[in-house]
Amino acid sequence: MKLPAIVWHYLRVKYLQRFSTVEELQTWQQRQLGRFFRQVGSKSPFYAQHCTDFSLADFARLPIIEKQQMMEHFDNLNTVGIRKEAAFQLALQAEESRDFAPTIGSITVGLSSGTSGSRGLFLVSPAERYEWAGTMLAKTLPFGLGRTERIALFLRAGSNLYDTTRSRRIQFEFFDLLTPIENQIERLNFYQPTILAAPPSVLRMLAESQALKIRPETIFSVAEVLDPLDAGFISGFFQRPIGQIYQCTEGFLGVTCPQGTIHLNEDLVFVEKEFLDQEKTRFNPVITDFRRRSQPIIRYRMNDILTIRPEPCPCGSVFQGIEKIEGRCDDVCLFQGKSGGLVKVFPDFLTRAVMAAAAGIQEYTIVQTLAGELEISFRTDSGTPSEMEQLITAKIQQLCDKLQANLPCLHFVPHVPHRGAGKLKRVECRIAKKGTPQYLPSRPLLF
Numbered sequence: 143m144k145l146p147a148i149v150w151h152y153l154r155v156k157y158l159q160r161f162s163t164v165e166e167l168q169t170w171q172q173r174q175l176g177r178f179f180r181q182v183g184s185k186s187p188f189y190a191q192h193c194t195d196f197s198l199a200d201f202a203r204l205p206i207i208e209k210q211q212m213m214e215h216f217d218n219l220n221t222v223g224i225r226k227e228a229a230f231q232l233a234l235q236a237e238e239s240r241d242f243a244p245t246i247g248s249i250t251v252g253l254s255s256g257t258s259g260s261r262g263l264f265l266v267s268p269a270e271r272y273e274w275a276g277t278m279l280a281k282t283l284p285f286g287l288g289r290t291e292r293i294a295l296f297l298r299a300g301s302n303l304y305d306t307t308r309s310r311r312i313q314f315e316f317f318d319l320l321t322p323i324e325n326q327i328e329r330l331n332f333y334q335p336t337i338l339a340a341p342p343s344v345l346r347m348l349a350e351s352q353a354l355k356i357r358p359e360t361i362f363s364v365a366e367v368l369d370p371l372d373a374g375f376i377s378g379f380f381q382r383p384i385g386q387i388y389q390c391t392e393g394f395l396g397v398t399c400p401q402g403t404i405h406l407n408e409d410l411v412f413v414e415k416e417f418l419d420q421e422k423t424r425f426n427p428v429i430t431d432f433r434r435r436s437q438p439i440i441r442y443r444m445n446d447i448l449t450i451r452p453e454p455c456p457c458g459s460v461f462q463g464i465e466k467i468e469g470r471c472d473d474v475c476l477f478q479g480k481s482g483g484l485v486k487v488f489p490d491f492l493t494r495a496v497m498a499a500a501a502g503i504q505e506y507t508i509v510q511t512l513a514g515e516l517e518i519s520f521r522t523d524s525g526t527p528s529e530m531e532q533l534i535t536a537k538i539q540q541l542c543d544k545l546q547a548n549l550p551c552l553h554f555v556p557h558v559p560h561r562g563a564g565k566l567k568r569v570e571c572r573i574a575k576k577g578t579p580q581y582l583p584s585r586p587l588l589f
């Protein structure tokens with residue numbers, strides 16, 4: 143049964159669900175949401191109280207939740223009666239044994255990455271797996287199902303989610319991020335993937351390896367923020383543009399189109415925007431995934447900062463275009479304002495300052511560990527370290543002038559190349575922030 147189901151979802155997403163105007167998409171989304179609440183919301187004890195006689199006008203009154211509430215109410219939120227303790231135990235066992243087949247009944251249990259204590263659990267039924275697989279193939283296979291593809295996927299933890307997709311034409315090979323990259327190269331050379339999907343830090347390590355002999359036609363960055371410096375380097379090595387798959391525990395949220403724009407998957411998720419700046423260019427997505435049934439994702443606030451692409455994409459898609467996925471809200475740095483108070487410095491501001499400082503900068507990291515201080519490391523192939531430090535300082539000073547902020551104390555430290563399974567962050571803020579970020583009023587709802 144599974145192959146026909148996958149192919150059906152593939153065809154539905156690729157050919158049947160086409161929208162020529164934003165209005166058409168919005169009308170369709172409203173229908174999907176109504177149906178979703180009647181069929182799924184009513185089965186979740188947490189949402190059932192809101193779902194009797196649910197009308198779309200009630201939607202805006204539903205609570206906006208984050209990962210913490212999602213985990214707190216896990217038992218009541220899911221519609222398949224799985225308890226948090228049992229799910230955690232199973233997922234941890236699977237991770238330790240690197241055997242990702244176990245399920246509770248037929249439900250796959252997965253763990254999202256994150257520091258211990260903030261890891262999320264996700265539940266997926268077989269039907270949802272087939273739907274996910276068909277959708278993923280429809281949105282990422284460059285030449286459709288008609289061609290044989292060998293997909294190499296680098297993941298921190300596997301899941302039987304990916305085994306779902308294995309077939310004669312479409313082959314999947316899972317590369318464990320916990321295995322040192324040097325030990326994977328031979329297997330990768332033998333496998334000769336046509337599609338390579340990996341975090342940018344891994345793509346970079348592969349591109350730097352002298353022993354790598356693969357020529358993938360399609361390359362996707364997953365799981366980490368794709369820094370423009372890394373994108374340029376990886377793309378230059380493979381002689382291919384780098385696409386991005388914006389997929390996380392909470393759903394498959396976006397993917398790069400053939401024109402190179404990331405589009406939100408508005409045929410899978412309804413996205414509300416909570417703007418983070420006065421210009422209304424950056425927002426936190428609040429998502430409602432009307433495909434998830436075992437563990438409903440309803441008005442769920444993601445911590446990511448997305449930047450809107452202001453102009454329409456030449457590909458003609460009506461789905462919201464995204465200029466960049468900039469990082470997590472937690473990584474917004476805070477500088478002292480010239481007239482008191484704190485000034486928010488988005489990760490992208492710092493990335494651009496470093497990139498503008500000198501063309502020879504190969505890699506960098508910026509970490510704010512204390513208020514009023516930044517720790518900066520970089521690797522360069524031109525200029526002396528002190529020249530580079532001066533150039534970077536000058537650019538950050540310019541940024542501060544523009545933002546009306548005082549220049550923090552800059553500490554330059556030796557650059558340590560990123561290795562291992564941890565997530566690479568080029569810009570990181572480690573200051574504990576009090577309270578929730580200040581959001582501007584979200585855009586008016588559709589209904």
Ligand SMILES: [Zn+2]
Pocket residue numbers: 399400401402403405455456457458459
């Ligand atoms: Zn496009």
